[in-house]
Amino acid sequence: MFNKLIPCMRYSKLLFERHLHQIPLSKDRYGIIRKPFAKTMDSDIQLFKSILPDKNQILLDPQDTVGYNRDYFRYVRGLGTVVLKPRTTKEVSHILRHCNNRRLAISIFGGNTGVCGGSIPVFDEIILSMELMNKIEVIDEYSGILVCQSGCVLEKLEEKLLSKRMIMPLDLGSKGSCQIGGNLATNAGGIRLVRYGNLHGTVLGLEAVLANGTTIDLMSNFQKDNTGYHLKHMFIGSEGTLGVITRVAIACPTETTTQNVLFLGLRSYEAVLQTFLESKKRLGEILTSCELIDRVSLEVTVNHLKTASPIKDFPFYMLLETTGIQKEHDDEKVQSFLDYVIERGIVSDGVHACEPSKIDHLWKLREMIPAAVYSNRFCLTYDLSLPLKEFYDIVTVMRRRVGHLTKIVCGFGHIGDSNIHLTIAGDELTGEIQLLIDPFVYEFTRKLKGSVSAEHGIGLLKPKYLNYSKSTEAITLMKQIKMMMDPNGILNPYKVLQI
């Protein structure tokens, strides 16, 4: 029944402790039985020491390893006792070859910002931390390319690029910690996707080490390379179960120099849709973000932050951002868009910010929603892709089903990408509430052919929901690929396909 409790921090903390101290390795954790992997022995440690030259590349002291055994949100907790920190692809390759020969399982650890427990060991998997693989190799302003090792932190990359008037094509709330390799492994989305597209489009090449230690060079510095199957995409979004991404080449846009943020109040969901459509037509190529916030989401956040919203009492709010290279042009486009939607009564009220401090404040009202709702005793969030016409229906329906039993039922998210975060929070997560939510939310999503994990991935926490978004035939093919590429199942076991 762990799955039911996952999104509840207080519950899951208790669960960690119990699991950590009381349950032997061979017994089940989260309803999962340990697979017959080998246990790490002294001879393995000696071998790792011979592969990794520096002392700080191996952590064995429980005080040092504990941080690698728990995720940021405290959803899960692992029992790993060995942390390895390679610096080079060669070291990764040696480690994997040895682990594969010995049937030692591996959990791959990036910036630890995932929300599905994908990078934390389930039992005592060896933890492969990528943090020391943080070299930037190339920044080429002519072709707009960044080449780096996979452990580079997203924000560091952005800083380096800015010095050459370029930016990363993705931006996430967790950019201060998340690593580019983890971004690829989880196919991270973020708030620039409306403008620059997803990683399958922007990643030009990558290098990965397969389960048996083979290094596969799929690096390319080019937008176009039609020589055989496009293998790099197998690793993007496979959450470390098919290989360890060690290097990345990514297409980086030229820096933009102007920014406008609109925070709009709307009286109906139809008006939200109309506003989105008009923003695409009238803001066109400068539209970078398009976010939806409902009344409850905003109120909870305003209270939590003890701040004020520039407009209030609307059922819906939208945050639109434009970025560009010519201030007058952008300002004119924004003004003409605003004139159009206000004159026609599509947008009822709003503010327009160009100054960094005001922009930051408006973004905070959107970005702090998760923190605000998580401050409740229990909080369940669902990361769904849904058709725009039925996008908000899930919130309305859930409010009807569990509104009277909970404190908060709200929806917010990236409406520009059809991605909503449905959130239900309150004081006590009763069995009655759970039964009213699960599997209803997933069945609702399946009926509309949506995605039950739009951007968060599957990890440890969602494998049982995979079949709500993927057909049996697709899952079968995924399993065939996994078994072909990692026949001993040593890479991130128990995650995604659970094989």
Add this chain to the structure above:
Amino acid sequence: MFNKLIPCMRYSKLLFERHLHQIPLSKDRYGIIRKPFAKTMDSDIQLFKSILPDKNQILLDPQDTVGYNRDYFRYVRGLGTVVLKPRTTKEVSHILRHCNNRRLAISIFGGNTGVCGGSIPVFDEIILSMELMNKIEVIDEYSGILVCQSGCVLEKLEEKLLSKRMIMPLDLGSKGSCQIGGNLATNAGGIRLVRYGNLHGTVLGLEAVLANGTTIDLMSNFQKDNTGYHLKHMFIGSEGTLGVITRVAIACPTETTTQNVLFLGLRSYEAVLQTFLESKKRLGEILTSCELIDRVSLEVTVNHLKTASPIKDFPFYMLLETTGIQKEHDDEKVQSFLDYVIERGIVSDGVHACEPSKIDHLWKLREMIPAAVYSNRFCLTYDLSLPLKEFYDIVTVMRRRVGHLTKIVCGFGHIGDSNIHLTIAGDELTGEIQLLIDPFVYEFTRKLKGSVSAEHGIGLLKPKYLNYSKSTEAITLMKQIKMMMDPNGILNPYKVLQI
């Protein structure tokens, strides 16, 4: 030695005839030995007739099938005797299931605009033509999505989208014939890639039929769907060797309403690079195409078209296109870019066109280069991705090597995507010339870690060059995937991996 002769139309025509009439099926064609596939029997035809309800869905008369046995450029010619034209995914599935059970090989035929012989049978493979699978299912202006069957012609899709103020994210010279399924299967590039990215980014979902007849539903109408491995990318660019793409969902941008084209003359390649860099900074989000044309390419084309170029006598020309939604803004950006590059002497001369007729004329000077160079008795073209700094070196080097033995050595292409088309043409393709070119061009590309087939693919004509751009490990994994997904090797045999 067919590979040497491939790009020469006159030679290869002779070769077709000889092969077509004189060589029995079991013997080699193009140096390839026929695999032990079954031969189509009357009972197979009866079965196909039971699957396909209409008479016009099966062609057996040699007069009807001949057009499906030769490619547009007359590089290759097949010996197929049966053409099947399914209308539905179910029909495709039934056909493949039967063919797989019977070990009947299949060649998949789209719009027949490929340049590597990928869609023409080598021996007597059954030809599966997708032309009747041409239904548009959904055009949704809110989410910007098109859903259609894979046999839809690109230009038809663009026309339908325009009526809803949307466009296709890709545009090709062959749009009047090429089909969207073929575009996906070959990962087509085209002239809008600078702006809208490649198909791995814009394709949201697809449906494919596997070799054994299993239909795999990877449809999604969403930018974000992180539920398991991202399988759709296996089919994008696999040239019909892993499955038959039957349906497609693609993200379509909102229509742009303004267009500017610049045709610029430059005195050095350094100036070309500088111009590209400044265009990204100063035209920013409205830059849609960035093409390079060298002196020889332009002169040959001007002579061939019996037209005039607005500027002449430059070693390099660039064609830049911008598209946007606000004429004044775009005009100002274009003017300020021009002022900058002309004042600094980066660009020496140029014309700026906003009217459709003038724009068409300028684009013709770029788009007709292939036709112009192909009018020679022999013409070899190489479709390379190369680093921008060394982008034009290959032309200079080849001019030194074979310039005195040929009429034309020129380079043109999509410099915005680092993709050059090196072209060598003349009256007689001697062994001496061939030896000076091949494998030199491929080795040059490998040294710079470029791509030996940037956008054209591998097909029948380039498998032996695959290893110049892909590592042994990558090719091994490709072969494992092919063998897993099509163990009998019935899908487009002899192509790409030649298994």
